[in-house]
Amino acid sequence: MNEQSDSRSALPLTERARFLAGLEPFDGLERDALDRIVAVAVERVVPAGQAVLVEGGTPGTELYVVCDGTLELLFKEVVVDIVARGEVFGHPTLLTGDAPEFTMRARGQATLFCIPADVAIDLLSRPQGVRFVARTLRDRLLLAARTLRALPDVRTRPVTSLLRGAAVFCDPGTTIADAAALMAAEGISALLVRTRDGLGIVTDVDLRDKVVAARASADAPVSTIMTAPVHTVSADTLARDAGVAMMANGVSHLPVVDASGVVIGVLSAGSLMTLDALSPFALRHSILAAHTVDEIAQASLDAPALFVDLLDAHLDAPALTRILTVLNDAMTARLLELFVARHGDPPVPFAWLAMGSTARSELTLASDQDNGLAYEDSDDPGVDEYFSLMARAVNEGLGRCGFSPDMHGVLASNGDWRMPASKWREVFTNCLRGWDTERLFRAAIGFDFRHVAGELSIVPLLTEIIRQAPGYARFLGGLADLGSEIPSPLGFRQRLVGPIDIKRSGLLPVQNLARYFAFANGFTPATTLERLVAVQEAHGKGSESARSLREAFMSLSQLQLRHHANAIRAGRAPDNAIDTTTLRPLTKVALQEALREVAAAQKRLPQRLTF
16 A cells, blocks of 8 residues: 555544544444544545455555545455445454455545554444444355355355256156156156146155155055155255255255246255265265264264364354254264164154254254153053163264263153153143243243154144243243343443353343243244244334344354354364453454343343232
8 A cells, every 4th residue: 555645634623523423333423532533544545456455465454434436345356346435344354353355446546534443443342333343244244155156166156057957847646666767767866746736856765765665556656755845946046055955954855946936957965965065964964874873973073173164164153053953953863763773663653852952953062962752642661661762872872972961851861851742742731830940941941842853743732832822921921030030241330251151141041032022922933033033023022122132142152153163173172161351352342232132131021920
């Protein structure tokens, strides 16, 4: 920037202050604070074509405000945005001390207000500054993601680049034998079925598991073994995202549709296996292909390094915890399959249930096991003996994969969490009828449940019981207490001092509040964020807190996962204890702001009900 000219602004200070006062994050500043910024800001003229910041270059030392002219925002030499008068840039590199991730270059001659680092950091540490940084960083990542779609990088290929020919269709009445012959003749691993209700799909796995293994008749119509409805992805979906979608939905093929909804091909798991960016998909494949518990445990050793890679690739907290949850589901499913292969088929239908963070798809590498098992009612005592052995085998196997048993005994191997279906119904109903500690604990864990494996259909039954929660005031009063009883770690003057447990002091209160708000409104979404969104959109009880809690939860989750990644890089096991004295100033301010939002939501809860 040697050719750029520096000067104090020719504009009167009052005019300069008026200009800044209308811009985020300067709006809302007290007059004296704004005057201090104006007094130290330098006006700089940047010639056309001159770069102010260079991608991968020297870290920035100032915060920039465009006073006149325009600049180009470039990523990998591709223009992704135009920055014009009144826009602010330079804060990511200034705050982190890392090299800029974008190049900022003047299109024509431009004039900038340049604010020194110490003054800028003070500005960005204020609440409005924190909100500005959070919003613009999200926008920056979205710009980068959109740009990457156009770059010839294997990690960001659109799914259309992986299609191998047009989709092949058949009618529902086609026999299984003819469908198999058609698949062999076309050299494909999936066949789409056109029905009056939409698409169905038959895969090579269906032929193996439903025809060969189950000995279904080859003369039966293909509709008897097809899967419907079918999960699809749009043509502009990235290969990485398609891999995650396959994992989340437990499928091996995804029809690809254009903007009009017309199928243009079928993406198979095989076409994704060679892409490095799909290592979570490849890891899941390795887990499901394991022949022994040792092989599952060995495959799970890749999870920490994969987690760090995905975090470095800017996946957000919900996506990361969802991937870890899907991998945990795969471990559970394969452990169950190995047990059945060794001990024989279950005597009655069963359902393996994920509980707690696993049920909410909020699993981390510091999470423990929370699970349960339901089975069809039977008078045969041998039924529970079989499922007791099954549960013990799976719990021990998950322990070998790095997920320690829950310290409170929320495990399928514990008879309190392994019951026939009628007992589960009785327990759920009983939880609604009181607010004592035992029943509230059971509800706080057990009411967050999700079906992972098995053929017993118990989810609709238990979900319907939860929907009755608005009619039980004592129960809701107890849930409200759970949401408010954890004290804020913020000390005097609402500031952090020393270490905190970010899970217990930050995330758990939000999870408890979201559960209370959802159940009080009769909603049953699974995840914390989905619960808060449902409450906010319905303008129901708690909607005034839902938006701020969503933002706080995202911020706290992201910090938790970064803390876990730092531990893994240092060769330590991930934990939730964060020493706030080691945090960067802006990170600490953002954490304090999130915890203030949580504390404010707790204060808005109704007072404890008395009866």
